[in-house]
Amino acid sequence: MGLTFAGDPVSVSTPATSANLGPGFDALGLALTLYDDLTARVTESGHTVSVTGEGAGELPGDESHLVLRAMLATFDELGERPPGLAVECVNRIPQARGLGSSSAAIVGGVQLARGLVAGGLHLIDDEAALRIAARIEGHPDNVAPCLLGGFTIAWSEGLGSRAVRLSVSRRVRPTVFVPAERGYTASARAALPSDVPHVDASFNAGRAALLTHALTSAPELLLTATEDRLHQGYRAEAMPGTASLVASLRSVGVAAVVSGAGPSVLALTEVPADFHPGTAWRIESLGVDGGGALVKGSMVELA
DSSP states (O other): OOOOBOSSOEEEEEEEEEESTTTOTTTEEEEEEEEEEEEEEEESSEEEEEEEETTTTTSOSSTTSHHHHHHHHHHHHHTOOOSEEEEEEEEOSOTTSSSOHHHHHHHHHHHHHHHTBTTHHHHSOHHHHHHHHHHHHSSSTTHHHHHHOSEEEEEEETTEEEEEEEOOOTTOOOEEEEESSOOOHHHHHHTSOSOOOHHHHHHHHHHHHHHHHHHHTOGGGHHHHTOOSSSHHHHGGGOHHHHHHHHHHHHTTOOEEEOTTSSSEEEOSOOOTTOOOOTTEEEEEOOBOSSOSOEESHHHHHO
């Protein structure tokens, strides 16, 4: 017996995310209250995507778009594709700035596909959804908080990726500084050495463990807990403005880090009112998203 597809559209809001958070390279991530809104419906034939907001006029409108790629991969896991799909994206997450725009698209696609199938949220549970999303993205550190919300610790084992979600202290106050220029994960990773000193690896292991405690229970420790020796220093030459802003914020006691692969900067503690980063940066005061990418629609409500 084949799948039953929804006759009505389904929608999902996918949060921006910040990965690494300083010492938690490729493992730690945080969901933020900045969202892309995606809607999808089954059609008689063909696949189309319309985009407004961030990426409009640049992103593809066919099945090469990340949202559709993720949807089709999820339908393949379910065993059947619908005859056609129409997707509408209202994007607010800046593209290629280290705030998880690609993960938001991928997770959104996975969730839309689950929501368009009767019982889809049970046929593919959250663990399976994470594995699909991480397989497409290539690593789980952004897709995990986007899917689950909150602060996540993600890792890979066996056949895929897994994650746990932790609640964040209400005293954590995220602020993002977004530059006009873009950055790309592939080039940022190319700046990293293949080996690091044992003392630096040991340093980061301790700081990452401390960061888990600081984010959940003791924000007063965030300045120390966000120190890093594994990736930010190696990437500084390619992103001098980002490195300079992180150093300036930290010099006045703000727990600031490179957001993901950059070039955006994330501050986890309150920024002084008299701190001025310059006109090159757009400042967004955000909260921590606690729910992740929740899909809404008639098939979900009947599940």
